[in-house]
Amino acid sequence: MNVQSAATRSFSRRNFLGLTAAAASVPLLAACGGGSASQGGGGGAGGTIKFWDMPWATPAYNDSAKKIAEGFSGANNAKANYQIIQWNNFYQTFSSAIASKTGPAVSTGGGFQAFQFEQQGQIAYADKVIEKMKSNGQFDDFLPGVLDPFKSDKGYVAVPWQLDMRVFWYRKSLFEKANVALPTDWPSLLEAGKALKKVGAFGFATGAGSGNNYGNHSMIMMMVNNGGGVWSKDGELDLLNDRNVEAMEFVLELVSNGIVDPAAVSYTTDNMSAQWKDGKAGFGLFQVNVPQRVGDTSGDLLVADPITGPHGDKATIVFPNNIMMYKNTPSQEASEEFLVYYLGQLKELWKQKLMSALPVFKSITEIPEFADDPNNVKIVKDWQPIAKTFASQGSTLNANLAALDGGQALNQFSQSILTGQATDAKTALQTFQSGLESVLKK
């Protein structure tokens, strides 16, 4: 009898089945074990705070943010680790992780994400963070009005850290070529658009193609600029108010006069940037840092003055991006301590010129790296004070805004206006309202 046969005999069918079962159970056990390790383990009583962040700018931004986050050293040896979450399916990523208790303790994310998770009982209110900021002086450093949209009946749902502004930009040389003055109100916007058209440029540049929300934002901005908005002051859907109808009739007039690029409905953000770079876009709504974004820092692209609506209103829209805390944390105190620390370090991101958004703190708007750019200064001085959120005419953000921003109803509405398929503003708004009503949580 040789060794091999002895081994074969000793390795019976029962042994084989047992081994198979053990092997099959490994992934199951691994999967079951995931939850208990959700917070990274260790790190003393403070634990390790999982901080999830989005790719808000170039990879250099995430490198710096990671450095800041991992530089945290809190009480009880609390630490933080940093993870980038891609925008693709981000809500699903957060939802799955939170449902399986493997989510972050603190995160950035979608503009209204905090309110969505608050509705589901997953958010830890930031009132103590605000208290700490009051005591260390950071609270008084907030730009006016940026914190108010986050205060719900139960407390602060999140804390803002950057403002994604929508402001009008223009190309100076095109206005000179068209020999027309910069628009200051709607009639002059129409006239400027007609003049720009004669020199082959568009006076209401926008885009509503795949993944591009600027077309949607342009529609809401025009409503808000006319004292309207999607919601009433009480937070009820109010799309059919007279101001909205008037604003959309005006946009349809721009479309019918060829002031809006007929291909804009299909433009991605890259297509839009190319139109700005190629001198096809003369005037239109865009974000902060457009020259850097489109690759033309010659000084020809400038921030325009806010325009006045027919009833004297002057407003734009802003998305106050925020940092939220979750109930699933190794230590709520450590989460709060981390958030206060992180907000205190934000200046670094603007010092390194990594951000395409406004800071929420006055002190950051005053640093040379930010204030050296006259466009930035103009946005802070002229646009930020008149900026309203998507909740306008209401003031507090809520979970329903997530279904509005990027949802099918708004997207279809914007595209129907931009293509001129909607010939009547009121009917288009009615369809928009019905579409929104069907998806909003009652």
Added chain:
Amino acid sequence: MSSTTAPSGLSRARRGLAPGGSGASPGRKSKLSAQTTRTFFWLLLPSVVLLVLIHGYPLIHAAVQATHDGDLLQTGNFVGGENFANVLSSPAFWKAAQFTLWFTIVGVFGSWLVGLGLALLLRTKIPAGNTFKVLLLLPWVVPIVVSSTAWNWLVATPDSLIPSIFRGLGLGTPLFLADPTLASITVMVFKVWVSFPFMMMMISAALASVDTTVYEAASMDGASKWQQFTQITLPLIARSTYISWILMTIFCVNDFPTIYLLTGGGPVSATTSLVVLAYRTVFQDFATGPGVAIAFLMTMTLVVISVILYRQIRKSSVE
């Protein structure tokens, strides 16, 4: 003379017994059979458990979501078939279903026709045939994110290359992605462009197995080239054709990136397929129940189409 007759030999072979082998005694047969059953059971169990976990659990979870009014985190209240009823009564669903149908028909048969033509062409002796074959595979090989971006730059703006060529030829400036009809056509052409290499490879493989002497015999019998193609080539590659149709139908119905990256489903829903509608309903409108209901309806439709085509495969095999 052999002691084993043919039928009994077959029967023994099925039981795994060699000629002359004694096999188990009749008394032991039932005991062995029970042991074998148990062995099969234990061997199959891990696979069955894994299959249930991988397919069964998500399916049940999806069924729960489709019959509730919750979201991605919470199940919500049971609403029965309300989500299905709402979806089926929605014009957006039927518009998306109509686009999906056209997209699938053009995607399957367009790519099949192009693939078949190129497979037949590559069968002939052409210079640098293999290089040509590799180059033709590129649309399938290149990641869809890259190719959709390239197509976007070719057609998106009035100053893009293709509209400029049209303008140069005095054909106006077509807005390939901004006009609803042109956007639908563009997306379908893009799908055919992406998919034809797959069809070409499937058909090339099938053609390679066809014996050339069949064609020689047909020629001697006076069959024309067209008759040879319709009476010999097509029937002989029918099995591969049906398989490729099944696969391409599934690819087309489930195709999300081709459409979403190029048009996002627009303009004004002109290129919204069912899978894009399901995605947007769940992840942009946050209406999980109706979105999953759409996905369920898609799955059921795909199963029916697959069964019909699978029957055609069996039929063609018998023939």
